[in-house]
Amino acid sequence: MRLKLIPVLAALLLSGCAPVQSVVNPTQLPSPTDFGAHANPMEWWYVSAYLPGEGLALHWAQFRVQDSRVPLPQMISHVAVTDLRTGELTFLEQPAGTGEATSPPLRLRQGAWTLTQAGPAPTAPLSLKAGPLDLTLTPVKGPVLHPPGYSGNADTGLLFYQGITRLDLTGTVNGRSVRGQAWLDHQWGNQIPGQTALWDWFSVQLDGGRDLMVYRVRRPDGSVAQLIGSVVEPDGRVRAVPGLRAEPGEVWTSPTGRSYALGWRLVSDEFDLGVRAVRREQELLSRAARIAYWEGPIEVTGTWAAAPAVGTGMMELVSGYWAP
Template sequence: MRPKVIPVLAALLLSGCAPVQTVVNPAQLPAATDFGAHANPMEWWYVSAYLPAEGLALHWAHFRVQDSRVPVPLMISHVAVTDLRTGQLTFLEQPAGTGEVTSPPLRVRQGAWTLTQAGPEPMAPLSLKAGPLNLTLTPVKGPVLHPPGFSGSADTGVLFYQGITRLDLTGTVNGRAVRGQAWLDHQWGNQIPGRSVLWDWFSVHLDGGQDLMVYRVRRLDRSVAQLIGSVVEPDGRVRAVPGEVWDSPSGRRYTVGWRLVSDEFDLGVQAVRREQELLSRSRRIEYWEGPIEVTGTWGAAPAVGTGMMELVSGPWSP
């Protein structure tokens, strides 16, 4: 019976049945280099990349779910690869089970899937081996804590939010040589995605060297709990985006065309491919994840960029 116990417990934790822990204090922010595991109900490490020259988009996610009713943390991981030349979307999942996270150097493992850092230094390269992915990720910029350092609110739960916004990517996808740039996120806290909160998230690499992150956290009634944005400059400095205002052009469940406006920029965001809905049996949520292209202005200058977008719609029952 034990093989059935772990998936059931994972589903309970991800459905929001786990007791909310109160160890997440937004007034005590972690270091930007804090990539290790934490004693919180929810934590994840996440790599995404849009490779226009290769006609590919990909993301890998590793979730660490922890609760006092379970003797060890549960791990869940998945990989999605979109071949934009053929229109094929491949989504692979590992069922809930055991694994490990250690740091420094960072090592994340579930089964044969691993993310391993070459050394304890924050800028040390990382190796990602997961299903069709065999990649080397070399940080171009150092780790940052996205202002204000967390996502969410008291009523939705809070996740600390740090990562590396630009990494050089080389390696293979399904045995095919690729290169480009990637984005690495790390979040942890007491927020349960798809169950206690929904969100819309954008990561953009601009041709001018800036990296833009915009994050809208929504309650289950679709009201906005938080809207944050950050810019990581070409030299690695991070700052909050001033005066941002969102204008969604459509009422679709997955709004794949957006306009992001602030005092500093006016950017149009468009999905490269619409058919990017992912139905996760392990996480029990439905969401859209795929590549985006960005055009508009930054200050007085034209701006062009590429990135990934994630739109969490809500719970899903297989």
């Protein structure tokens, strides 16, 4: 009976039906080098990459959820790979089960899928082996805590937000040799995705070495609870974006009837950038996480400090709770 209850309870937590612990204090921020694991209801590690030269986009996520009704933390993971040359989208999931999460050095394991760091240094290379992915990720910059240090607010719950915005990527995808650049996110706290919070998220790697993160957290009714942005300079310094606005444009309706804004204008005191989805058909329906969301590659053009700016990245738009 317990084995049958474990995935059910993990899904309940992800869908927001389990009690949410108020254990996140936004005045006590973690270190940028804190890769986890933590005693919070929700935690995840996330690697994403758009590889224009390879015609590929990918992301991998490892969730770790905790609930008092389950004796051990539960791991849920998935991998998505888009072949932009053929239009094929592959989405693989591992349902809730036990696993491993330790740091430092960072080591995550669920079944045969692993993310392991070569040593305790925050910039030590990482090895990601998950389904079709066999990758080495070497940080180009050090870890940062994205200002103000967390996503969300008292309405939605909070997630501390730490990661590495640029890593050299080498290895294979489905046995095919690839190279490019990746992005690593790590968040933890008491926010339940798809239930207490929805969001629109952008990771942009600009030509010249500058990285931009924009995060628009929404309440379940669609109203905006928080809009934050951070710039990571080529030398690794991080700062908040002043005067940020995120303006949705073109809307696409998926075959399931959900709407996603696939065109955006990101504006601040120093930049004016247009965001365009490379491919529309990127909606993902996660049986394990019980979430419907759009995730795919983007191309970015515009100006930064009155100079031309060009970049690429990934965009994630969370629609909400989904049950198969």
